[in-house]
Amino acid sequence: MSDGTLNKAIKLMGFGDDTDFHGLRGLFSTICNEHTQEHGLSAEIIELCLAHADTNQIRNAYNHSERLSEKAKLMKWYNDYIDKIRGMR
Template sequence: EHRIPLTEQMLALLEVMKPISGHRDFVFPSDRDPKKPCNSQTANMALKRMGFAGRLVSHGLRSLASTTLNEQGFDPDLVEAALAHVDDNQVRSAYNRTDYLERRKPMMCWWS
């Protein structure tokens, strides 16, 4: 389970999205079955339609977030948790089960 602290800006954006998504359970529902989320390639297809083909993919936005947040001096553990990355250190990941939700809030507000 990946939890995300929602900022005031994000909550406002979700309100804007409600009528667009048809008040469904998913902000970005599947075109074929609105009871399911869109698939992993939907964002890439949207970027292509916007003219970013060959220049940007959705995973690049995650890279941008990681780089920017680290450059701004945020705790690397918080950045990794925000990106839902799994710690490569098996011992540490076995013992450290936190998602740093409360500590991530200021970082997510800054990013918003």
């Protein structure tokens, strides 16, 4: 799925003038990196959730670990975080 498709979906939901898909990814990264003590996961897991490749080319070539349980834990934490701030309105 392309960024264009996701940006179109954001616009159809009524948020197109305020944000785009890349901005939402940046928001996710910023929030998760600011709250590492709360969720207890490393920046490496945050980067994996964003599908960023390891900058170490050798490690990137050999390590194909998906670390699904850690990514699921972070996504659950992020969902709960968003729900919590939505309730503050």
